């Protein structure tokens with residue numbers, strides 16, 4: 001096991017990563033400060049543009065040094081610097097871009113004199129364009145053919161999500177998930193999609209700007225090793241506590257089909273990703289069976305599987321107690 005495995009280190013990611021000579025990360029997710037004046041306790045998020053771009057180059061290249069040859073690198077970034085990140089990654093660090101993902105969130109901030117911003121860019125790169133991990137089967141969601149058109153030609157395994165992700169709301173103040181002590185916590189569900197797709201259980205996920213510890217928590221829940229780096233002592237301490245409180249999912253195929261808090265979270269993630277309502281699942285045994293099979297796959301179940309009735313009951317309970325959250329509806333778009 002690498003010396004940084006399952007640790008959240010306090011310090012400057014550039015300095016800490018420079019001390020590591022061997023590539024050790026299978027997947028890196030970086031959500032740096034966007035230089036838009038957010039109030040962090042230690043970092044000043046308002047620096048001159050050229051200084052910010054130079055710094056971006058430094059931390060990105062420190063990350064590339066520790067990324068394994070078949071590793072993946074995701075960067076979340078705002079409109080202001082997304083072009084710089086793309087050019088640095090491709091032209092200077094010789095990475096290959098696989099997707100330009102738009103995370104379109106609900107609960108964006110309202111504006112008075114222009115259209116409200118409701119997205120973050122997530123650029124997805126790999127070191128080697130022919131050798132990387134992409135786990136197709138655990139990333140799939142229902143297709144419209146399955147949920148709307150009831151089309152017999154639908155692939156029963158569903159489809160891979162599009163590159164516009166609109167099923168994950170931002171973590172608002174009222175959400176149970178909200179830590180309350182970090183200004184820009186990412187939703188666990190966004191990280192779960194990335195970690196499932198681009199790493200395998202037992203691999204190591206690095207977050208050089210770990211903040212509230214979301215990446216590390218999700219990596220831990222999904223049975224990956226994690227390394228977080230955070231410059232603030234307070235955030236580091238609080239995120240270590242957050243990790244300790246998060247119990248991991250049962251080992252693959254072990255344990256009875258009983259609900260624990262993480263399986264409930266998994267169920268909520270799957271429900272929101274697939275955008276099928278509980279009414280739809282009640283009405284269609286076919287959708288419920290598909291949903292159940294996807295859930296068992298996500299929970300790593302090969303034995304002691306959850307039944308459709310287990311799933312239906314739990315979803316009903318969560319809905320009744322208000323813990324399922326509002327469903328982001330599918331919209332039919334036209335130009």
Ligand SMILES: C[S@@+](CC[C@H](N)C(=O)[O-])C[C@H]1O[C@@H](n2cnc3c(N)ncnc32)[C@H](O)[C@@H]1O
Pocket residue numbers: 011012013014031032033034040041042043182184185186187208209210211212213214215229230231232235
């Ligand atoms: C956008 S936040 C990350 C939020 C995180 N994704 C989450 O879900 O909580 C950026 C974090 O980077 C930290 N930071 C800023 N400069 C840093 C550096 N040089 N090394 C490590 N962390 C740094 C800030 O303190 C802040 O917590």
